[in-house]
Amino acid sequence: MTSVFLPVRMGNHTLQNRLVMAPMTRSRAQFDGTPGQLASEYYAQRADLGLIVTEGTQPSDDGQGYLMTPGIYTDAHVAGWRAITSAVHARGGRLFIQLMHAGRMSHPDNTPHHRQGVAPSAIAPGTPMFTAKGMQDIPTPRALTTEEVRQTIADFRHAARRAIEAGADGVEIHGANAYLVHQFLAPSANTRTDEYGGSIENHARFAIEVATAIADDIGADRTAIRLSPGTTMWGIDEGAEGPDLYRYLVAELDKLGLAYLHLMHLGNEPLLADLRERWTQALILNRPGRAREQIGDDVASGLADLEAYGQMVLANPDFITRLKTDAPMNTADHNTFFGGSAQGYVDYPALTEAVSA
Template structure:
């Protein structure tokens, strides 16, 4: 595990260790998308990890899916995020804002303009979503026109610039977990007949254009992307071409010289090995549910440069110190994951506080 605590160069930054706080939706923003008052404390508490990747943050009104998630496209959003980035930097941390466009994973009751979601094609995900009125079925989205796809790329670019204005060290593009970019990759969610649908190259085009636009806007060394090969969440099916699509996509993204690639691993080890060979920049690996005794194994083997953890960092703000001291980990309270107040957000104790109680 000692390699985990060694410095690593990621883009234009030297991180003090190889541990990453994975992005986790917490649904505690204000209704206008401005981060909530406790968010600065929440992220600053966890600033000892090498890199914080924030909760998914919408780049536009159309990009919002869930209730009370933050945005990064208005002046109020920027002001709210400045408080967070300043608090993290004061603790010596680094923070990338994750840009997440929910696409069809949206409900009109949750968005500022109350319109139906947008997606590659007018195909509903076949699942429900929590709203202020309770659980409701997600309606079929509206298919984006070719020009609107290009406009959405521009919205990602604008949001990235606003993230840097807010003091973020960079942005991570959310290309995973059944959201908009992932919807373009999956043939059962993308039945388009223009240049963004059909072939592997066409279905990968949107992801590549978003990454290229952001890299041009803020620098490739401040731009990263997260992918989840094989993910079948919320009706997504990548089909038999899925592995080849990711081999093509990763090879094309690698040409951009991005800060890092973040893979949420779904169990296809041969594909993971191929991705590791194709990607020449820093590689971050997230294995959801990985037991504590395996922390550090991917860095030790050379498969990954960094390892990302979610719930363990959420429930243990002193995650790095606990690993170094071999101290027990607090279990996350699932009932407080989404929405609410300080409970299950900023009130998790350090192990020293627990020991002295």
């Protein structure tokens, strides 16, 4: 495990270790999308990880999917995020804001304009979503016109610029987990007949153009992307061509010189090896459910440059210290993952607190 505690170069940044806080939705923002008052403390508590990737943050009104998620496109949003980045930097940490457009994974009751969700095609995901009125079925989205697709790319670019204004070290494009970028990749969600649908190259076009637009604006060294090959959640089916699509997409993205590729790995080891071969920048690997005793294995083997962890970091603000000292980990409280205030957010005890209690 020792190798994960060594510094690593990522873009123009040198990170203090090779452990990453994975992005996790917490639904504690204000109604206007400004990060909540406790967010600075939450992220700063975890600043000893090599990199923090924030919760999914919408780039526009259309991009919001869930209740109480943060945005990064207004002056108020920028001010809220600036407090967070300042707190993290004061403790020596690095932070990338994840840009997440939910696409069809949205409900009108959850968005500021209360409009129908947008997506590559007018195909509902076939799943309910939590709203202020309780669980409701997600309605069929409206298919974006070709011009609206280009405007959505511009929205991503604008949000990335605002993230840098807020002091972020970079942005991670959320291209995984059945949200908008992923919807363009999957034939089950994208039946378009323009240049954004049909062939592998066309299905990948939106992701590539979003990454290119952001890299051109804020720099490739401050631009990254997260992908989840093989995901089948919420009506997503990448089809038989899925592995070949990712081989093509990763090779094309590699040409941009991005800061890193963040992969949520679901078990296709041959595909993972192919993607690793096609990617020449830093690679972050997130294996959901990975056991503590396996931490560091992918870095040690050379399969990844960094490893990302979610629930263990959520429940342990001193995650690095506990790993180094072989101390027991707090258990994450699933009941406090989404919404609420301090409980289950900033009140998980650190080792020093646990000893003195």
